[in-house]
Amino acid sequence: MTDSVRAFLRNVATGIKDSILGIGTISKLDARIQQKREEQRRRRASGALAQRRAQSEERKPDNEPKVASRIFQCCAWNGGVFWLSLFLFYRVFIPLLQTLTAKIIGDPSLHGSVWSWLEFILTSVFSALWVLPLFVLSKIVNAIWFQDIADLAFEVSGCKAQPFPSVSKIIADMLFNLLLQALFLIQGMIVSLFPIDAIGQMVSLLHMSLLYSLYCFEYRWFNHGIEMHQRLSNIERNWPYYFGFGLPMALLTALPSSYIISGCLFSILFPLFIISANEAKTPTKL
Numbered sequence: 001m002t003d004s005v006r007a008f009l010r011n012v013a014t015g016i017k018d019s020i021l022g023i024g025t026i027s028k029l030d031a032r033i034q035q036k037r038e039e040q041r042r043r044r045a046s047g048a049l050a051q052r053r054a055q056s057e058e059r060k061p062d063n064e065p066k067v068a069s070r071i072f073q074c075c076a077w078n079g080g081v082f083w084l085s086l087f088l089f090y091r092v093f094i095p096l097l098q099t100l101t102a103k104i105i106g107d108p109s110l111h112g113s114v115w116s117w118l119e120f121i122l123t124s125v126f127s128a129l130w131v132l133p134l135f136v137l138s139k140i141v142n143a144i145w146f147q148d149i150a151d152l153a154f155e156v157s158g159c160k161a162q163p164f165p166s167v168s169k170i171i172a173d174m175l176f177n178l179l180l181q182a183l184f185l186i187q188g189m190i191v192s193l194f195p196i197d198a199i200g201q202m203v204s205l206l207h208m209s210l211l212y213s214l215y216c217f218e219y220r221w222f223n224h225g226i227e228m229h230q231r232l233s234n235i236e237r238n239w240p241y242y243f244g245f246g247l248p249m250a251l252l253t254a255l256p257s258s259y260i261i262s263g264c265l266f267s268i269l270f271p272l273f274i275i276s277a278n279e280a281k282t283p284t285k286l
Contacts, residue, residue: 008240011283015213015244022276029067029275032156070149071271077141078267082134086260089126094119131260142267149271150219153278173228177218180228184211205254209246210235215270216245216277238283245280249273 098115105111188207194200214235221231235242249269256262 011238011240012244012247015241016247017244018280019216019245019248019273019276022279023272025279026067026071026272026275029153029156033067033152036156067149067152067275070145070152074142074145074271075268078138078264082138083261083264085130085134086258086264094122097122135260135263138267142270146271146274147219150223150274150278153275154220154223157278169227173222176228180232181211181214184214205247205250206243208250208254209243210239212246212249212273213242213277216249216273217242217280217282219274220278234282241283245273245277 098119101115101118102108102111105114184207188204188211191207192200192204194203214231218231221234226234249266252269253262253266256265
């Protein structure tokens with residue numbers, strides 16, 4: 001019993017350590033990618049003509065995406081545009097307008113009834129014309145940037161991508177993955193409603209931690225050609241490690257009370273943990 005508890009705590013601690021320390025490799029990742037690309041160019045430049053082509057390629061500006069720039073774009077978009085616009089509207093514009101209308105109207109009872117309607121109209125218009133379109137656009141843009149970051153991180157690993165054998169298998173894997181994530185998310189929300197609040201929150205945190213780990217490692221496993229049932233089997237057999245890996249992000253995204261703010265925070269943190277997942281030395285018990 002004691003050995004099992006120790007093994008559990010050790011695996012959880014290892015997962016937490018890998019998720020946090022892996023973020024520190026970001027500063028060196030672009031340099032490693034550039035070095036690897038230069039080595040590939042040298043290997044291809046075997047003849048005189050190839051050498052001249054390689055030299056002309058080196059003189060061309062490097063327009064390929066970089067990890068640091070993609071992460072900065074995620075932070076600037078989700079934090080600087082989306083999150084900041086919500087903060088300015090709800091924490092600056094609405095309170096100032098409420099104070100201004102109170103001074104203009106004067107009568108507190110009349111102001112209360114007028115303000116309740118005015119606030120409802122303003123927040124509804126803001127949500128419909130700004131928050132919802134920006135939220136949908138963010139999902140699309142983030143998906144593209146997350147994939148770029150994952151591909152760049154995988155390039156450094158030196159492994160060759162192993163694509164799925166057919167398009168139908170890719171589509172089936174993606175649909176099954178979406179269904180599983182939706183069911184897992186719903187299950188996590190349901191268990192959070194458990195009558196004993198502490199137990200419900202702990203079980204919900206376990207669900208979200210495992211789900212976030214699945215999110216983070218999904219890019220790496222997909223590039224390795226690992227199918228969905230193999231990913232699930234891996235998580236089931238090594239769940240303490242993946243619980244620990246997803247725990248920091250689950251705790252941080254659980255802090256905001258707003259679902260939108262939590263989504264912004266997730267989009268800022270997620271690229272960092274994609275890098276950590278790619279650098280992590282996962283358990284070998286498959």
